[in-house]
Amino acid sequence: MSVDGWNTVLVLGGTRSGKSEFAESLVADAPTVRYVATAADAPADDAEWAARLAAHRVRRPETWTTEETAxxxxxxxxxxxxxxxxxxLLVDDLGGWATVLLDPAHQPADDTATIAELAAAVRACTARLVLVSPEVGLSLVPTTPLGRAFTDALGAANRAVADACDAVVLVVAGQAAWLKPGAPQPATVPVQAGPTQAGPTRVSPVTAVSAGEPVTAPEPSPDVLTPGMPPPAAANPAGGTGADGTAWAAPTLALPVVATGLVIQAGMELPMPDEYTGPQAIxxxxxxxxxxxxxxxxxRAVGFAAATQGTVTPAPWAPVRVLLLHGEHLGGAATGTVPGESARRARQARAGRGALARLAADSGAELQVVEAPASAPMETEPALTGEQVEAALRYGWRLAEEAADAGVRLLVLGACGVGTEAAAAAVLVATAGAEAPAVLSxxxxxxxxxxxxxxxxxxxxVRDALHRTRHSPRSAKDVLAELGGGDIAVATGVLLGATARRLPVMLDGPVGVAAAMVTRDLAGQARHWCLLADHGGHPAVRLGAEVLGLTPLLDLRLDLGEGANALAALPLLRSVLALAAALPAHPSLGGDDRDPEPETAPDTEEPDFREPEPAGPGPTSTEPDSREPEPGGTEPDVREPEPAGPGPTSTGTETEPVDPSGRRAG
Incomplete structure (x- = not known):
C-alpha cells in the first residue's frame, strides 16, 4: 500500500462518481489483492447490469484474486x-451486499446484528482494507417499502463501517474529499479503464505527474486528538489552511517535504533556559x-520548570501534547516483533483507545500520532536518503512550532515503531562509543x-550496520541517514524546533534519548530543554541520560510503552509544581500563618466586652465581688469570673497575648 496513515478506509460516492476507480487506485501498487465481490450475478434478461459487472472484471489486474460472497x-x-x-482486501461494494442481505431468500434475518458483526470485523481487521459503498444519505427517499428498507439498511451499514474505519473518503464527480482523519490528501480519480487498458493508473496524493517528473506538494500535519473528549466539529470541512499557509483539504499522516527557508545545520545558536531562576526556585x-x-x-522538576518558564514560581504544565512517532525499521532490527503490532498500537492511539490514550485522557493531554517514513535495513544500506533526513528534520521542527503556536507548555515525546530499540542502540553506539549488547534490552x-x-x-x-559505516562520517545527519531512520530523524527535528520556541520536552524511551544524542552536534542547547521522568530500566536510556547529563526524576521501572510512562508520572510532577507555587514561607521566616477568615456567619469567637454574669449565686449572694485566694487553696466557686477578653473590668495584668479564636498565641 503506497498510502500511509490508515489501515482501513471506506470510499463513499454516488452513481458513476468514480468511487470504485478511486478505491482500486489505492491498492494498485499492492503485490496481491483479494477482490471481494458482493453483488449477485446479473439476471439473464438484464444485459446492461451484466455489462457493468464485466467492466469491473476487466479492470482488475491478473495478480488479483476474486472472492464471491453473494x-x-x-x-x-x-x-x-x-x-x-x-x-x-478490496470490498466492492456494500450496496450489493445490502441488496443480497435483504433478499427474501435470506429472510428472516437479523440485519442489525449482521451489520454490527461487519463493523466489528472491520475494526479488528489487521489487513489493509478498502471498502466501497454508495452514499444514500443525499438521495431522495424511495417511494416503495423495499426501497426504503434498502436505504435504511445501507445507511446504517455505512455509518457503522465509517465509525470502524481509520479513514473515510467521499468521491463526488471524480474528486475525492477526505472526511475522516488518518488519510492522504484528495487525489484525482484515475480515468476509468476500458478493455484496452491493463489497469488503473494511480495518481499519488502528494505528487502530480508531469513528463515523468514528480513535484512534491506540502501536506498538513496530523490531527491533534483529545482522548476522552468528543472530537470538535470542523469549522470548514471542505478546506482550510496549513501551518505554512498552503491550502489543504483534509488531515494526513504522510510525511511532507516542507518548502521552507529553514536550514538545519551543525552549530546552530538556539536559546538556553534561564540560568538564574532555576537555582533561585530551588x-x-x-x-x-x-x-x-x-x-x-x-x-529538580521545580528547578527545571522554573528555568524553562523563566520564573521562580513555575506553574504546572498545561496544556500538554503527546507526540507519538510511528516508524518501521526493516531488517534485523525488527527481529522478534509481531507483524502489524506497532501499526495496531498507532491505530489504537489514533482512535482514542489503549494505555496511552487512557493516560492522556486522565491527564487532560492532547495526543498527536505522527507517521514517519519507513527505514531500510541498516545492516545492508542507509536507513534514509539525505533528502529524507532533511525533510524529516524540517517536519519535526514544524510539529514543535505548531504545538508552541497552539499554547502547548510541555511536549511528551514517545514512539511505537518496529525496530526502534535497535535503531536507537545503533545511534548510541555511533555517538557514545557504546557496545550493542550493553544498550539493547x-x-x-x-x-x-x-x-x-x-x-x-x-x-x-547493529554490529553489521556499524561495520558497514565504519568509514562513513559521524556527523548528525550522517548518523540519521545511515542508522537512525525516520522516527529518530523526526524526533530530532522536534527537539530542535521546541528548543527554538523555548518549549520543554519530556523524553520517554530510547527514540527520544537517541534523538537528544544527535542534537548535540546540531545545537547543544537542546538537551537543556529535555526532562527525563523515568529511565524505565532500559539500558540505552540509562546510558544516553548519563552522557546527556539528564538525571531521571523517578525510578519506577515503568514499561507501559514510550509516552505512556511519562504520562503516568506527569500528575505527580504537576502536583509538586502546584504545591511549590501555592505554599507560603515558614512563619519563622515571615510567612503568613493566620487562619483564613470565615466567609459566612458572624464570628462566634469574638470577645464579649459586656459585664459577665457572676459564676456563683445570683444577686442575693453576700459574698464579696472579689477577694484574694487563700494561700495554697483554690478560688471559691462564688468568685466572679474574669472577662473572656480584655475590657474595662479587667484588673489583672496580661502576661500573654490573647487569641480571639480561643487559642493561645505564640
Whole structure:
C-alpha cells in the first residue's frame, strides 16, 4: 500500500462518481489483492447490469484474486476478520451486499446484528482494507417499502463501517474529499479503464505527474486528538489552511517535504533556559512551610520548570501534547516483533483507545500520532536518503512550532515503531562509543518468555550496520541517514524546533534519548530543554541520560510503552509544581500563618466586652465581688469570673497575648 496513515478506509460516492476507480487506485501498487465481490450475478434478461459487472472484471489486474460472497452475506465479516496483516482486501461494494442481505431468500434475518458483526470485523481487521459503498444519505427517499428498507439498511451499514474505519473518503464527480482523519490528501480519480487498458493508473496524493517528473506538494500535519473528549466539529470541512499557509483539504499522516527557508545545520545558536531562576526556585523551596525534609529529588522538576518558564514560581504544565512517532525499521532490527503490532498500537492511539490514550485522557493531554517514513535495513544500506533526513528534520521542527503556536507548555515525546530499540542502540553506539549488547534490552515475547535468539540477531544487525559505516562520517545527519531512520530523524527535528520556541520536552524511551544524542552536534542547547521522568530500566536510556547529563526524576521501572510512562508520572510532577507555587514561607521566616477568615456567619469567637454574669449565686449572694485566694487553696466557686477578653473590668495584668479564636498565641 503506497498510502500511509490508515489501515482501513471506506470510499463513499454516488452513481458513476468514480468511487470504485478511486478505491482500486489505492491498492494498485499492492503485490496481491483479494477482490471481494458482493453483488449477485446479473439476471439473464438484464444485459446492461451484466455489462457493468464485466467492466469491473476487466479492470482488475491478473495478480488479483476474486472472492464471491453473494451466496451468504454474513460471510463477508468472516472474510475480513480472517485476513492477515500482510494481505490487502478490496470490498466492492456494500450496496450489493445490502441488496443480497435483504433478499427474501435470506429472510428472516437479523440485519442489525449482521451489520454490527461487519463493523466489528472491520475494526479488528489487521489487513489493509478498502471498502466501497454508495452514499444514500443525499438521495431522495424511495417511494416503495423495499426501497426504503434498502436505504435504511445501507445507511446504517455505512455509518457503522465509517465509525470502524481509520479513514473515510467521499468521491463526488471524480474528486475525492477526505472526511475522516488518518488519510492522504484528495487525489484525482484515475480515468476509468476500458478493455484496452491493463489497469488503473494511480495518481499519488502528494505528487502530480508531469513528463515523468514528480513535484512534491506540502501536506498538513496530523490531527491533534483529545482522548476522552468528543472530537470538535470542523469549522470548514471542505478546506482550510496549513501551518505554512498552503491550502489543504483534509488531515494526513504522510510525511511532507516542507518548502521552507529553514536550514538545519551543525552549530546552530538556539536559546538556553534561564540560568538564574532555576537555582533561585530551588533555594525558595527551603523557605516554604513544608513539614519534613521537603520535596526530595523532585526539587529538580521545580528547578527545571522554573528555568524553562523563566520564573521562580513555575506553574504546572498545561496544556500538554503527546507526540507519538510511528516508524518501521526493516531488517534485523525488527527481529522478534509481531507483524502489524506497532501499526495496531498507532491505530489504537489514533482512535482514542489503549494505555496511552487512557493516560492522556486522565491527564487532560492532547495526543498527536505522527507517521514517519519507513527505514531500510541498516545492516545492508542507509536507513534514509539525505533528502529524507532533511525533510524529516524540517517536519519535526514544524510539529514543535505548531504545538508552541497552539499554547502547548510541555511536549511528551514517545514512539511505537518496529525496530526502534535497535535503531536507537545503533545511534548510541555511533555517538557514545557504546557496545550493542550493553544498550539493547532483552527481547520478551507475547507470552512473557525471553527470546535470546531474537536479541542476538538484533545485536548482529547493529554490529553489521556499524561495520558497514565504519568509514562513513559521524556527523548528525550522517548518523540519521545511515542508522537512525525516520522516527529518530523526526524526533530530532522536534527537539530542535521546541528548543527554538523555548518549549520543554519530556523524553520517554530510547527514540527520544537517541534523538537528544544527535542534537548535540546540531545545537547543544537542546538537551537543556529535555526532562527525563523515568529511565524505565532500559539500558540505552540509562546510558544516553548519563552522557546527556539528564538525571531521571523517578525510578519506577515503568514499561507501559514510550509516552505512556511519562504520562503516568506527569500528575505527580504537576502536583509538586502546584504545591511549590501555592505554599507560603515558614512563619519563622515571615510567612503568613493566620487562619483564613470565615466567609459566612458572624464570628462566634469574638470577645464579649459586656459585664459577665457572676459564676456563683445570683444577686442575693453576700459574698464579696472579689477577694484574694487563700494561700495554697483554690478560688471559691462564688468568685466572679474574669472577662473572656480584655475590657474595662479587667484588673489583672496580661502576661500573654490573647487569641480571639480561643487559642493561645505564640
Amino acid at each position: 451466496d451468504d452475506p454474513r460471510r463477508l465479516a468472516d472474510v475480513i476478520a480472517s485476513a492477515g496483516p500482510n494481505e490487502t 533555594e525558595r523551596l527551603a523557605t516554604l512551610d513544608v513539614p519534613g525534609a521537603g520535596l526530595g529529588v523532585l526539587e 532483552r527481547v520478551i515475547t507475547d507470552s512473557g518468555e525471553v527470546d535470546d535468539a531474537a536479541w542476538m540477531r538484533r545485536c548482529a544487525a
